[in-house]
Amino acid sequence: MVPKKRIDGIVDSYDKGDLTIATACSHTSLQIFDGARKEGFKTLGITVGQNTKFYDAFPRGKPDEFFKVDSYSELGDRSEELVERNVIIVPHGSFVEYMSPRNFEKLEVPTFGNRRVLDWESDREKERAWLTSAGIEMPKKIEDPKKIDRPVLVKYDGAKGGRGFFIAKDYPDFKLGIDHSQKFSIQEYVLGTRYYVHFFYSPIRQEGYRLRKGVLEFLSVDRRDESNIDEMYKLGAQEELKKLGIFPTFVVTGNIPIVLRESLLPKLLEQGEKVVETSIELFGGMLGPFCLECIVTDSMEIKVFEISSRIVAGTNPFISGSPYSDLIEPGLSTGRRIAQEIVYAKDNDQLKEVLT
Ligand code: ATP
Numbered sequence: 001m002v003p004k005k006r007i008d009g010i011v012d013s014y015d016k017g018d019l020t021i022a023t024a025c026s027h028t029s030l031q032i033f034d035g036a037r038k039e040g041f042k043t044l045g046i047t048v049g050q051n052t053k054f055y056d057a058f059p060r061g062k063p064d065e066f067f068k069v070d071s072y073s074e075l076g077d078r079s080e081e082l083v084e085r086n087v088i089i090v091p092h093g094s095f096v097e098y099m100s101p102r103n104f105e106k107l108e109v110p111t112f113g114n115r116r117v118l119d120w121e122s123d124r125e126k127e128r129a130w131l132t133s134a135g136i137e138m139p140k141k142i143e144d145p146k147k148i149d150r151p152v153l154v155k156y157d158g159a160k161g162g163r164g165f166f167i168a169k170d171y172p173d174f175k176l177g178i179d180h181s182q183k184f185s186i187q188e189y190v191l192g193t194r195y196y197v198h199f200f201y202s203p204i205r206q207e208g209y210r211l212r213k214g215v216l217e218f219l220s221v222d223r224r225d226e227s228n229i230d231e232m233y234k235l236g237a238q239e240e241l242k243k244l245g246i247f248p249t250f251v252v253t254g255n256i257p258i259v260l261r262e263s264l265l266p267k268l269l270e271q272g273e274k275v276v277e278t279s280i281e282l283f284g285g286m287l288g289p290f291c292l293e294c295i296v297t298d299s300m301e302i303k304v305f306e307i308s309s310r311i312v313a314g315t316n317p318f319i320s321g322s323p324y325s326d327l328i329e330p331g332l333s334t335g336r337r338i339a340q341e342i343v344y345a346k347d348n349d350q351l352k353e354v355l356t
Contacts, residue, residue, distance in 0.1 A: 001105045001115060008352050011110050014086045016346050020044050021339060022067065022087045025052060027094040028311045028335060030061030031319045035336030036090075037064075039343050044087060048072055048098070061319075072099040079108045088112060088355060090338055092311050110355040112338060117279065117286040117309040124157055124185045127307060134278035136271055136304050139295075142186040145174045151189040156182040162226060162250025167238070177247075187305065192297040195258060196222050196314040199272045200289050200337050204350050208328075209269060213280070216272050218265065219289070219334055220322035222314035225254040257317040267302060268292070275307065287354060288341065289315070289334050311338065 021036035022044035023029050033043045037060070045052065045063030048071060055062035067082070069075050082089075089095075089111040096104050101118045120126045131138055142152055151169050154177060166177040167189055178184065198221065203214035229248040235241055238248060260268075271292060279286045286309045293306040315334040318325060325332040345354045 002108050002356075004356060006108060007110050007356055010083055010108070011351050011355055013083075014110075016351075018042070018086050019342070019346070020085050020087045021090055021342070022046055022063075022082065023090045023092060024048075024072075024095040024098065025050060025055075025063070025066070026098075027092040027313055028316060029063075029092070030055075030058055031316060031333045031335030032090050032092070032311070032338065033063045033335075034061045034319060035333055036339045038336055039339035041339060041342075044082075044085065046075065073103060075099065076103055076107055082109045088342060090311070090335075093308060093313065096310070110351075112342065112354060113288045113310060113356065114284060114286050115356045116283045120279075120283060121307060121309050122157065124155070130278060130282060131275065131304055131307060133282075134271075134274040136275065137301065139187040139190045139303050139305050142188065145178075145186060146171050148174055148186065152186050153189045154178065154184055154186050156184050162252065165250050167248055190295040190297065190303050190305070192295040192301075192303070194223055194293070194295050195260065196224060196255075196312065197268050197272070197292045197294065198222070198289065198312065198315050198318075198334060199292070200334065200341075201272075201276045201285075201287055202341055202344075203285060203287050204341075204345060204348065204353055209273075211273055211276055213285075216269065216276060217325075217328060217337070218269060218272070219325045219328075219332070219337065220315060220318045221258040221260055221324070222255040222317060223258050224252045224314060225256060226250045227253045252313070255314045255317055257322065259323050264296065264300075264302070268294075271302065271304065288338060311335065 020042040023032045025045040025047045036043050043063040045066045047066050047068050052066055087109055089109050091111060101122050105115050120130050142148055148168055148170050151167055153165055153167055155165050168174040198219045200217040200219055205215050208215040229250055232248055289311045291308040291312040292304050294302050294304045296302055311334050319333045321331040345351045
């Protein structure tokens with residue numbers, strides 16, 4: 001991990017009137033650039049060989065400039081060039097996954113959020129320890145594959161958008177699908193409706209839904225469209241499909257905006273609050289956007305199967321605001337909220353509290 005002192009030194013050297021927000025050209029880049037521009041920042045799009053022409057179709061989401069690298073690993077060697085431009089990196093899920101969490105931790109460029117959260121988020125054991133110690137209910141874990149006695153989901157480590165995951169109902173099913181070369185975990189398959197709830201935690205603001213330190217905001221909710229499982233019902237029951245060699249997969253191909261039953265809101269805010277408070281005790285706290293990925297059962301139980309501690313692609317339907325963020329500020333996206341936090345921190349001499 002790049003020492004915090006090193007980042008603080010770089011932040012001290014920055015021209016605060018000429019900051020640039022940079023991110024990798026994918027995932028949630030359109031709303032990050034749009035939000036940064038609306039808050040008066042210059043924007044820089046990091047590209048690794050991809051075609052950037054598609055930004056011409058979305059001029060307000062296009063970065064002012066592109067920064068071309070041959071590979072994400074090269075980014076570390078070119079960090080000085082980014083520092084010369086007073087760059088603040090806004091990481092998103094793809095950025096961290098493409099760069100690899102280890103290289104991302106070492107990147108010597110000020111980055112929005114606490115990079116120490118990665119350790120707790122990318123290892124499913126630690127993630128479970130964090131969430132359960134916060135009092136969050138998670139899907140039951142099955143330690144021994146031989147003891148699978150109900151439908152389970154077998155997951156591999158790392159954010160892969162569900163790639164390679166499979167459903168098993170017993171041990172023979174498990175043996176059929178497992179790839180032993182990857183670290184895996186087994187969870188009960190929870191039946192219910194999936195919601196991906198987008199929060200924003202600010203340790204430096206004081207007005208709103210107060211936590212011990214700072215405030216928690218509820219910005220939006222989506223549901224992922226996952227191929228091919230979401231359409232499988234059209235072809236009939238899964239056991240029948242397996243006989244035809246068709247197996248369910250969970251590859252995210254889009255996101256659907258959701259509005260929740262209002263009585264769920266206080267419960268979800270409480271869960272967000274507990275997750276933040278526990279993160280402060282465990283590793284100094286996460287900050288900025290995070291997402292609780294959960295399933296609500298027909299008895300209204302909320303089971304959280306995953307946390308993402310940065311901007312998630314599910315916020316993309318809300319580039320011009322959501323029914324919830326509109327009640328904070330009309331038209332507010334998560335991308336813009338990040339830029340606002342940087343402006344607020346800069347104006348109050350608190351940049352070091354939000355950058356690592
Ligand atoms: P990402 O990091 O992109 O969120 P991931 O690879 O870590 O993805 P998960 O988010 O844990 O994967 O799960 C992928 C999908 O599998 C979920 O979006 C959901 O549809 C389904 N899923 C995950 N856990 C469960 C569960 N316990 N019961 C039922 N479905 C689940």
